[in-house]
Amino acid sequence: METESILSALAQIYPSARLLTHPAQLTPYESDALTAYHVRPLGVVLPESQEEVIETVRLCDRFQVPFVARGSGTSLSGGSLPIEGGLVIALNRLNKILRLDPKERIAVVEPGVINLEVSKAAAPFGLYYAPDPSSQPICTIGGNLAFNAGGAHCLKYGMTSNHVLGIKAVLPDGEVVQLGGESLEGLGLDLVGLFVGSEGLFGIALEATLRLMPKPEMYRTVMASYGSLHEAGDAVSQVVASGLLPGALEIMDKLAIQAAEAAVHPHYPEGAEAVLIVELEGDRDQVELEFKLVTDVIRASGATNVHVAQGEADRLLIWKGRKSAFSAVGRLTPDYLVQDGVVPRSQLGAALAEIQRLGAQYSLRVANVFHAGDGNLHPLILFDGREERALQRAEQLAGEILMMCIRLGGSITGEHGVGVEKRAYLPQMFNEVDMGTMKQLHRAIDPHELSNRGKMFLN
Amino acid sequence: MNAKPKSIDEVQSLVRQAVRILPGGGGTKPALSAPSEGTELLDMSGLAGILEYVPEEFTFTALAGTRLTDINLLLSEHKQYLPFDPILAERGATLGGTVAAGASGSGRYHYGGIRDFLLGVRYVNSQGDVVRGGGKVVKNAAGFDLPKLMVGSLGALGVLVELTFKVFPRPEMFATLCRDCASLDEALEVLYRMFSARLDIDSLDLEPNQDHYTIWVRLGGWEEALPARLERIKSVLGACQVLNNHEEAQPWRQARELGWVPDGWSLIKVPVTPGRIQSLEAGLANKPVLRRYFAGGQAAWLSLAEPPMALKGLLVTHGLSGLVLFGTSGSPRLGEFPERSFYQRVKTALDPLQRFVEV
Numbered sequence: 103m104e105t106e107s108i109l110s111a112l113a114q115i116y117p118s119a120r121l122l123t124h125p126a127q128l129t130p131y132e133s134d135a136l137t138a139y140h141v142r143p144l145g146v147v148l149p150e151s152q153e154e155v156i157e158t159v160r161l162c163d164r165f166q167v168p169f170v171a172r173g174s175g176t177s178l179s180g181g182s183l184p185i186e187g188g189l190v191i192a193l194n195r196l197n198k199i200l201r202l203d204p205k206e207r208i209a210v211v212e213p214g215v216i217n218l219e220v221s222k223a224a225a226p227f228g229l230y231y232a233p234d235p236s237s238q239p240i241c242t243i244g245g246n247l248a249f250n251a252g253g254a255h256c257l258k259y260g261m262t263s264n265h266v267l268g269i270k271a272v273l274p275d276g277e278v279v280q281l282g283g284e285s286l287e288g289l290g291l292d293l294v295g296l297f298v299g300s301e302g303l304f305g306i307a308l309e310a311t312l313r314l315m316p317k318p319e320m321y322r323t324v325m326a327s328y329g330s331l332h333e334a335g336d337a338v339s340q341v342v343a344s345g346l347l348p349g350a351l352e353i354m355d356k357l358a359i360q361a362a363e364a365a366v367h368p369h370y371p372e373g374a375e376a377v378l379i380v381e382l383e384g385d386r387d388q389v390e391l392e393f394k395l396v397t398d399v400i401r402a403s404g405a406t407n408v409h410v411a412q413g414e415a416d417r418l419l420i421w422k423g424r425k426s427a428f429s430a431v432g433r434l435t436p437d438y439l440v441q442d443g444v445v446p447r448s449q450l451g452a453a454l455a456e457i458q459r460l461g462a463q464y465s466l467r468v469a470n471v472f473h474a475g476d477g478n479l480h481p482l483i484l485f486d487g488r489e490e491r492a493l494q495r496a497e498q499l500a501g502e503i504l505m506m507c508i509r510l511g512g513s514i515t516g517e518h519g520v521g522v523e524k525r526a527y528l529p530q531m532f533n534e535v536d537m538g539t540m541k542q543l544h545r546a547i548d549p550h551e552l553s554n555r556g557k558m559f560l561n
Numbered sequence: 562m563n564a565k566p567k568s569i570d571e572v573q574s575l576v577r578q579a580v581r582i583l584p585g586g587g588g589t590k591p592a593l594s595a596p597s598e599g600t601e602l603l604d605m606s607g608l609a610g611i612l613e614y615v616p617e618e619f620t621f622t623a624l625a626g627t628r629l630t631d632i633n634l635l636l637s638e639h640k641q642y643l644p645f646d647p648i649l650a651e652r653g654a655t656l657g658g659t660v661a662a663g664a665s666g667s668g669r670y671h672y673g674g675i676r677d678f679l680l681g682v683r684y685v686n687s688q689g690d691v692v693r694g695g696g697k698v699v700k701n702a703a704g705f706d707l708p709k710l711m712v713g714s715l716g717a718l719g720v721l722v723e724l725t726f727k728v729f730p731r732p733e734m735f736a737t738l739c740r741d742c743a744s745l746d747e748a749l750e751v752l753y754r755m756f757s758a759r760l761d762i763d764s765l766d767l768e769p770n771q772d773h774y775t776i777w778v779r780l781g782g783w784e785e786a787l788p789a790r791l792e793r794i795k796s797v798l799g800a801c802q803v804l805n806n807h808e809e810a811q812p813w814r815q816a817r818e819l820g821w822v823p824d825g826w827s828l829i830k831v832p833v834t835p836g837r838i839q840s841l842e843a844g845l846a847n848k849p850v851l852r853r854y855f856a857g858g859q860a861a862w863l864s865l866a867e868p869p870m871a872l873k874g875l876l877v878t879h880g881l882s883g884l885v886l887f888g889t890s891g892s893p894r895l896g897e898f899p900e901r902s903f904y905q906r907v908k909t910a911l912d913p914l915q916r917f918v919e920v
Contacts, residue, residue: 206836250702264677279903285832287860289884290920292676293900295709319759342617345730384761391786444698446618476700513701535690540705546910
């Protein structure tokens with residue numbers, strides 16, 4: 103009855119082309135980038151204005167129907183997985199950059215704006231939006247904000263949270279709030295900071311005020327090959343110990359290199375067991391000097407080959423290889439799981455050895471791609487879903503890796519979020535009091551758990 | 562006699578016994594550590610000590626009562642620092658008070674403020690239990706971001722007992738430049754020119770004086786690259802004075818320690834944007850208010866001989882809000898509070914027993 107009524111109420115707002123209820127229309131929304139999970143929603147709405155989103159949320163509250171806000175569906179933790187009997191609010195049509203103020207260096211955008219579009223719009227003014235998740239050509243700001251998306255350049259300038267100044271949001275009960283503003287400095291509790299990364303549990307962001315930064319005057323990108331993963335890891339420690347603060351410090355192992363090479367031909371060195379990508383960014387004189395320092399460190403670190411990006415095209419090719427690694431692994435295997443865990447940087451070697459041991463124990467291949475500067479690991483677990491219990495085995499292995507991250511003093515997620523994928527592991531990282539506190543906060547904002555129910559917390 | 566706990570256990574039992582409690586640190590921001598009637602002050606300065614510091618991790622963990630000077634000293638021994646210049650360090654500010662007040666300084670310009678460097682917290686909640694949020698690694702997206710919530714929380718949600726911070730390598734050398742401008746128009750024009758110069762500067766402050774404005778620029782980096790970078794900055798900044806070596810740190814120390822605020826005067830922090838400086842300056846014209854705009858014009862310090870309330874009307878007119886650090890005002894907040902309803906939900910959830918103060 104209830105569902106009948108919400109659908110007819112929604113039909114008062116949406117023309118039939120923007121209110122999807124037929125199974126064939128719903129199929130594309132049943133899953134996100136955590137492809138092993140599927141849930142069929144009650145329906146999907148495609149709002150074209152903030153008012154429509156607010157009205158929809160208010161109807162969901164009135165009929166007590168849970169909802170999931172969705173952008174491009176690139177969440178690797180199942181963050182935009184639908185709820186059974188719930189509504190999907192697809193925000194892709196709220197894709198306007200409402201204001202771009204190059205003088206004050208801010209952009210006010212709707213949630214459906216694609217991450218890379220912000221930088222493109224800012225580029226004529228010498229500005230850019232810093233957070234650069236690998237999915238940046240397709241992922242949306244709304245999703246970035248909900249899951250505090252990271253990327254390869256977090257060491258120096260942080261994640262999404264460090265670049266959001268203000269948020270206009272509709273809370274799960276339909277109240278519209280404005281948090282933060284346009285200044286980098288705030289007063290009172292940092293409620294913007296709380297909202298970012300709340301995984302959609304606090305409602306839907308309708309507008310975000312983003313900080314734009316001046317594009318670095320110069321990049322210097324160095325790619326070094328090593329005979330072992332261990333040596334590449336040691337090189338990271340040496341770079342860090344030398345007092346340098348690179349914009350990015352990335353490592354890929356042999357399997358990931360092979361996959362990237364097959365997919366986008368980034369000309370990674372042949373036969374390397376690991377490559378280290380170091381990128382320096384900043385003003386010309388400083389970067390040139392740091393480039394000298396870093397190449398000295400790398401040459402002394404046992405690198406078998408050192409390649410310096412020659413020009414912007416070469417640099418972008420190196421990054422294309424790195425950023426395509428997740429999808430490229432798809433060429434090596436029918437199925438794979440992307441993991442996301444963090445360990446203290448000094449434990450990287452121990453963590454990689456343990457992942458290798460676990461892979462052998464489970465007879466599963468694991469490719470490693472990681473933001474080494476942040477200690478953020480992305481093991482890619484390769485499996486064949488047609489084999490019996492292969493997914494379960496892969497998930498078990500992933501779970502062991504997460505437990506290892508906790509044991510080593512790290513985190514179960516650096517940038518993908520908890521979503522549905524890691525709900526069972528959050529209570530391993532936080533005790534009952536910590537979990538209780540987070541749940542109290544959750545209930546205070548959404549007592550009926552309508553907004554993105556089932557994410558972050560196990561019921 | 563104020564209670565002065567020496568351990569986290571003691572904090573817990575003191576919170577459990579209290580009716581209403583306000584944690585205080587070094588007392589350097591007196592408006593924020595002055596309990597109203599019926600509220601007990603918890604002196605946290607005895608809960609001090611650095612618990613963990615691994616320089617190659619770029620992180621440290623310390624008890625909330627630890628003095629900033631102790632932290633700064635240890636970090637500098639390892640050529641690291643907290644880039645956001647936490648204020649009032651030499652006057653005795655503690656780590657906990659700095660977080661609770663959100664007290665970033667001029668250096669927040671380049672790499673961000675406290676919110677961007679605080680990785681993890683432990684605090685004692687309304688029930689006297691210890692709650693942990695965030696983590697000890699530089700990147701973490703697990704669970705709600707409680708550390709950020711604690712920045713600027715002014716003791717309203719709990720008693721901070723332990724904090725984990727990210728740190729950065731300290732530039733090998735700094736240099737400072739200052740330029741005097743005859744008018745505000747000229748000063749703002751120079752400020753915007755600096756924004757778009759694509760030079761990595763660490764601090765950029767605007768100081769209004771009697772008959773002119775001074776722009777302060779701080780540049781840090783490798784000694785070898787500094788001269789060339791200074792030349793470039795000079796070409797953007799125009800006629801200016803360059804301070805080196807020991808002289809160089811002095812104006813920033815003055816800014817950090819708020820040494821320019823006369824004894825007994827009120828002090829209010831007001832977040833702004835560079836675009837709003839002009840109208841705020843016009844509103845303050847002919848008023849006996851000392852000002853300094855810091856972090857690239859993202860916030861203002863306003864100081865006056867009168868009680869802070871004297872500026873409330875002006876802040877409301879300009880749609881701004883302020884935080885009182887020095888002076889008696891009844892409430893630490895002045896002016897607009899558009900986030901109140903969301904705050905109220907958070908406050909009710911985390912302080913159900915109403916043991917802590919309101920912000």
